[in-house]
Amino acid sequence: MQLSKADLLKAYRMMKTIREFEERLHVEFATGEIPGFVHLYAGEEASATGFCMHLDGRDKIASTHRGHGHSIGKGCDVDAMMAEIYGKKSGLCGGKGGSMHIADLDKGMLGANGIVGGGPPLICGAGLAAKVLKTGGVAIAFVGDGAFNQGTTAESLNLASVWRLPCLFVVENNGYAEATSSKYSVSCDDFTDRAAAYSMPGIAVDGHDFFAVYEAAGEAIKRARSGGGPSLIEVKLNRYYGHFEGDAQTYRGVDEVKNIRATKDCLVLFRRRVEGAKLLDASELNKIDADVMAQIENAVKKAKAAPKPTAADLMTDVYVSY
Amino acid sequence: MANNQARGAKVGVVANPAAGRDIRRLVAQASVFPIAEKRNMMTRAFSALGTTGVEEVLLMPDGSGLSDRIQRALKLPLPEGQTWPKISFIDFEPEDSPADTLRAVKRMVEQGVGAIIVLGGDGTNRLVARAAGNVPLVSLSTGTNNVFPVMREATIAGLAAGLVATGQVDVAEACYRNKLLRLEVNGTPSDLALVDLCISDELFVGSKALWRAEGLDQLFVSFAEADAIGLSSIAGLIRPVSRRAPFGLWFDLCAPVQAARVVTAPIAPGIVVDVGIEAVNSFALGEAVLVRLGRGVVALDGEREVEFSPADQVVVRLAEDGPLSIDIERTMMLAAQHGLFVRNTPVARGAGVRTAQGG
Numbered sequence: 001m002q003l004s005k006a007d008l009l010k011a012y013r014m015m016k017t018i019r020e021f022e023e024r025l026h027v028e029f030a031t032g033e034i035p036g037f038v039h040l041y042a043g044e045e046a047s048a049t050g051f052c053m054h055l056d057g058r059d060k061i062a063s064t065h066r067g068h069g070h071s072i073g074k075g076c077d078v079d080a081m082m083a084e085i086y087g088k089k090s091g092l093c094g095g096k097g098g099s100m101h102i103a104d105l106d107k108g109m110l111g112a113n114g115i116v117g118g119g120p121p122l123i124c125g126a127g128l129a130a131k132v133l134k135t136g137g138v139a140i141a142f143v144g145d146g147a148f149n150q151g152t153t154a155e156s157l158n159l160a161s162v163w164r165l166p167c168l169f170v171v172e173n174n175g176y177a178e179a180t181s182s183k184y185s186v187s188c189d190d191f192t193d194r195a196a197a198y199s200m201p202g203i204a205v206d207g208h209d210f211f212a213v214y215e216a217a218g219e220a221i222k223r224a225r226s227g228g229g230p231s232l233i234e235v236k237l238n239r240y241y242g243h244f245e246g247d248a249q250t251y252r253g254v255d256e257v258k259n260i261r262a263t264k265d266c267l268v269l270f271r272r273r274v275e276g277a278k279l280l281d282a283s284e285l286n287k288i289d290a291d292v293m294a295q296i297e298n299a300v301k302k303a304k305a306a307p308k309p310t311a312a313d314l315m316t317d318v319y320v321s322y
Numbered sequence: 323m324a325n326n327q328a329r330g331a332k333v334g335v336v337a338n339p340a341a342g343r344d345i346r347r348l349v350a351q352a353s354v355f356p357i358a359e360k361r362n363m364m365t366r367a368f369s370a371l372g373t374t375g376v377e378e379v380l381l382m383p384d385g386s387g388l389s390d391r392i393q394r395a396l397k398l399p400l401p402e403g404q405t406w407p408k409i410s411f412i413d414f415e416p417e418d419s420p421a422d423t424l425r426a427v428k429r430m431v432e433q434g435v436g437a438i439i440v441l442g443g444d445g446t447n448r449l450v451a452r453a454a455g456n457v458p459l460v461s462l463s464t465g466t467n468n469v470f471p472v473m474r475e476a477t478i479a480g481l482a483a484g485l486v487a488t489g490q491v492d493v494a495e496a497c498y499r500n501k502l503l504r505l506e507v508n509g510t511p512s513d514l515a516l517v518d519l520c521i522s523d524e525l526f527v528g529s530k531a532l533w534r535a536e537g538l539d540q541l542f543v544s545f546a547e548a549d550a551i552g553l554s555s556i557a558g559l560i561r562p563v564s565r566r567a568p569f570g571l572w573f574d575l576c577a578p579v580q581a582a583r584v585v586t587a588p589i590a591p592g593i594v595v596d597v598g599i600e601a602v603n604s605f606a607l608g609e610a611v612l613v614r615l616g617r618g619v620v621a622l623d624g625e626r627e628v629e630f631s632p633a634d635q636v637v638v639r640l641a642e643d644g645p646l647s648i649d650i651e652r653t654m655m656l657a658a659q660h661g662l663f664v665r666n667t668p669v670a671r672g673a674g675v676r677t678a679q680g681g
Contacts, residue, residue, distance in 0.1 A: 001528045189357030189387030192343055196354050204343040205529060215528035219348050231348055236418070277525070277617075277631045 001215045008274055011053055011210060013288050015045040015267055017078065018069040020296045022241075025068075025085065028300060029245040035087045036098040041069035043240035046266035047172050048073040050213025051140060054221045058137030060108040060126035062119030064144050064172075066239070067112025071102055074109040082299035088306035094317060095309045116177075117150030119143060120169060124156050127165030127230075138224045140168040146177025148194075149186060157198040157232070166224035168217075169232045172207065174239045179251045191234040200230050207237030208264040211273070238264060331488040332378045333371055333407075334430035334457075336423055336450055337364055338442035338464070339386035344625075345529040346466050350592040355464045360441055361391040363462065365406075367439055367480030372405040374484025379407045380435060382426035385418040420449050427453035436487025437648060439479060444470045444552070444623035448516050451502065451645040458486055458497045458646040466531070466591060469517045469550045470500075470623070474650055482653040490662055493646070496653040498566060500644030501544040501607070505620060506637040507630065515622040516645075518543045518554040519638055523618045527629055532621040533590040535597050539615045542572040542605065542638045552624050555587040556597050570605035570640045574614070590624070610639040 003011070022042035029038050041048070044066070052073030055061070063070040071081055076092060084091030085099045092104050103111030110122050119141040126139035147153055148171045160167040171191055175182055188194050195202025205216045213235060220231045238260045242249045249257075274280040337360050346352035364381075371379060383389050389411060396409055412429045416422045427450050430438060440450050440461045447461050447470045460483045461471035485491040503515040523537040532538075532553070545565045546557035557563070557571050578584045581598025588594045605611070613620075613636035620628040620636065630636050657663060 001524060001526055003525065183385065183387060183390065189361075189391055190339065190343065192347075192354075193356045193358070196356070201347045202343075202354070203345050203347050204340065205345070209527075211526040211528045212530070215526070216345050216348065219345060219529075223348065273526070273629070277629055278633070279525070 001211070001218070003214070005279065007053070008280055009284065009288065011049055011214070012267075012270060012274075012280075012285055013292065014049045014052070014073060015210065015270065016288055016292045017295070018042075018045045018048060018072050019267060020292050021068055021072060021078065021081070021299075024296050024300060026241060026245065033304070034085060036100065037244045038085065038099045039065040039067075039244050040239070040241045041066050043260065043266070044172060044174065044207065044237045045069055046210040046213050046270070047170070047207045047235045047237055048142070050210055051142075051168075051170060051217040051221075053214060054218050055108070055138070055140075057108065058130065058135045060110055060123065060130075060137065060139045062110045062122045062126075062139075062141050063112045064119065064142055064147065065100055065112060065114070065116070065244075066144070066172075067102055068099070070142055071104070071109050071112070074104075075107045076102070076104045076109055078295060079299045079302055082296075082303040083306050086303040086306070087308060088303055089309045089313065090302075090306045094313060096313075096317060115152075117143065117147040117152040119147070120153045120156030123167050123169075124159050124163075124165060127160060127167040128163060130166055131163070136225055138166045138168065138221050140170055142170045142172055144177065145171060145173040145175070145182035145186060145191075146180070148173075148191060149177070157194075157200070157230070160230040161198045161200050164227070164229040166227075167230040168220050168224060169230065171232065171234045173234055173236055176239075176243065176251065178243045179247075181251070192232060195232040198232070200232055202232040202234070204234040204236060207235035208266045208269060210266055210270050329377070331376045331484075332380060332433060332435045333376050333483050333487045334380045334427065334435040334438040335364060335367065336382050336426060336430075336438060336440050336442070336446070337384075337388055338423065338446040339384045339388045340418075341442040341446050341464050342466055344466060344531045346531050346533055346590055349533055350590050352466045352591040357386065357388055357391065360388060360464055361395070363441055363464070363476035364392060365395055366476040367483070368406040368409065369401070369404040370477045370480025371484045372407050374481060374490065375488050376407045376484045379409050380430050380433060381409065381411050382422060383411050383414060383416045384422065385416045423449040424453050431455055431457055436489075437483040439483050440471065441476075442471070443468050444517055445625050447471055447645075448514065448623050451500075451516055452514060454645050456646060458493060458648045460648045460650065466624070469547065469552055469554055472650065478654065479650060481657075482648050482650040485653055485657055485662065486648050491653050491656050491660075495656060497646045497648050499642065499646055500565065501570060502641050502644035503542050503544050503570070504639045504641050505622070505628065506610075506639065507628065508635050513620075513622055513627060515542075516544065517550075517623050518552065518557075518621075520553050520621040520624075521613050521615050521618055521636075522621060522626070523615060524626065525617065525619070525629070527619060527626040530625045530627070531590070532624055532626055533593055535589060535595040536577070537618075538575045538597060539618065540572065540574055540613060542570065542611070542640070544570045544640060544644070546571060551588050551591060553589055553621070555589065556585055556599075559585050559587055560599065560602060568607055568642075572603050572605045572611055572638070574600035576600045605640045607640055607642045610637050612637055
């Protein structure tokens with residue numbers, strides 16, 4: 001696995017952007033200014049980044065309720081994302097989608113999804129299109145441990161395998177489907193055990209370690225691009241916040257999140273590795289931190305100041321013609 | 323069977339739930355070992371341990387469902403004819419990381435187990451070896467690159483572990499001492515390998531497994547079998563060295579196109595590739611070799627574990643104080659010689675035996 005200095009800087013910037021975006025939303029949502037619900041991705045940044053670093057314009061992804069990290073990873077505009085979450089006309093979907101339906105088809109981001117398990121069937125379609133049109137593209141469904149138990153996911157795993165589609169099923173297992181522990185609700189003892197039933201390889205990877213995710217993602221994507229078919233990857237990670245903002249999280253241990261933040265922060269672990277090996281200087285990373293802080297501050301300011309959609313916008317974008 | 327020596331005998335069982343889950347299932351066709359089968363292996367071993375008179379089995383807790391499965395099995399009636407020892411979980415909150423294994427083994431040793439059954443690959447055994455001290459191991463293969471553990475039926479492994487733990491077969495007769503490779507970074511002990519230690523020019527530990535031949539720079543082996551899978555096969559196909567030989571080997575490697583000698587070796591399941599050999603050296607017990615590469619990673623028993631940079635001095639040493647292993651075949655042979663599984667009954671010779679003529 002080789003990563004250039006530019007790759008390392010890009011990966012850090014992507015993770016940091018996701019983190020700051022989410023940390024800021026955590027603060028802003030509490031003010032009551034943001035409509036609807038938000039589900040924050042903080043803590044899981046190495047997963048979206050590890051996969052999306054390998055993707056280009058040919059590739060499609062489908063996301064979950066917790067979709068901001070995947071959107072940033074796939075290149076969605078941060079200002080337009082923030083405006084969308086604020087329900088503003090300048091938002092990525094004209095302010096009509098909000099956090100849970102954020103999408104940018106031009107970027108290959110097929111959407112966060114209000115339906116648990118809604119992404120995998122879309123990804124089978126995107127994978128089939130790539131295969132038929134011979135674009136060399138791959139399609140990735142990010143799902144959670146809750147969606148992993150949904151029928152749509154099971155059907156999609158089967159279909160992707162039968163048609164040998166260039167698809168990846170990435171199960172971001174943060175331990176809880178809303179408030180239900182995956183240890184209770186997932187029938188198999190290990191997520192990857194299910195892969196064999198669909199005749200595809202299944203591997204597990206530490207989602208706190210960018211390098212581990214990046215390498216596994218690269219191999220799975222390479223395999224899919226070259227016609228090798230789908231694979232299942234369980235990314236073991238943790239979320240820093242509740243299922244949604246406002247979740248009291250009574251189902252979690254007293255110091256659970258505190259311990260995770262102290263020992264498994266993917267950004268801290270990344271910095272320690274690249275600084276320790278003298279691949280990057282602290283000053284280079286500090287500069288990214290400062291840039292990202294300013295970028296998010298600016299995005300929030302612009303989103304707050306932006307106009308809302310008007311009554312005349314109500315009947316637009318209802319149907320899409322293909 | 324007679325088990326009056328067994329009073330209070332304990333055996334530890336370490337099953338690594340994460341073994342056999344790594345990237346080699348994606349890049350090669352490495353075997354998949356479902357957790358359900360690991361659980362079945364454990365329960366077969368419990369039955370065997372109960373037969374030998376072991377009173378208590380200590381288990382490692384885990385967050386991956388394996389201990390849940392065992393807990394559920396304990397609530398059901400035992401299969402007919404089986405007697406299990408008392409099954410206890412060591413009490414700590416698992417982190418679902420290698421640290422769990424170290425912690426569990428340490429506690430097993432403190433609580434006086436007479437043997438530890440290990441279900442996992444070379445990586446799992448490496449962790450157990452770090453903490454097991456003089457407690458003998460029975461190592462069963464459920465990992466990927468399995469050279470150290472053996473592929474044996476868990477019932478037989480359980481019998482052998484039970485015989486040694488209860489003192490029915492003498493530890494000194496049943497076990498052998500392994501060599502090991504010690505890694506020192508900047509003069510400080512860092513980690514160890516049981517079979518092979520490889521230096522690669524990869525920059526990152528990444529997803530841990532090492533399956534590419536490109537960039538392999540040096541290889542150190544404590545033993546090398548010609549029929550091994552994994553990096554030690556490079557050595558085993560050039561100059562086999564037994565587990566008990568008082569030396570190991572180390573190699574300088576290079577790209578096949580630059581090498582005067584090339585070996586075609588199965589360095590990972592399904593991956594048989596050319597590796598260039600620059601030099602082959604005998605590795606004496608106690609000898610220390612300075613790693614020549616400036617920046618790279620150290621793979622221990624096939625898994626990238628330690629990243630080093632030009633500021634680090636990396637040394638590999640061959641040591642003779644590795645873990646004790648129970649030789650299953652020899653243990654069962656001794657049990658047979660001592661008649662441990664055979665008893666006389668009051669039934670007179672021939673009585674009740676059907677013969678072809680008698681019907």
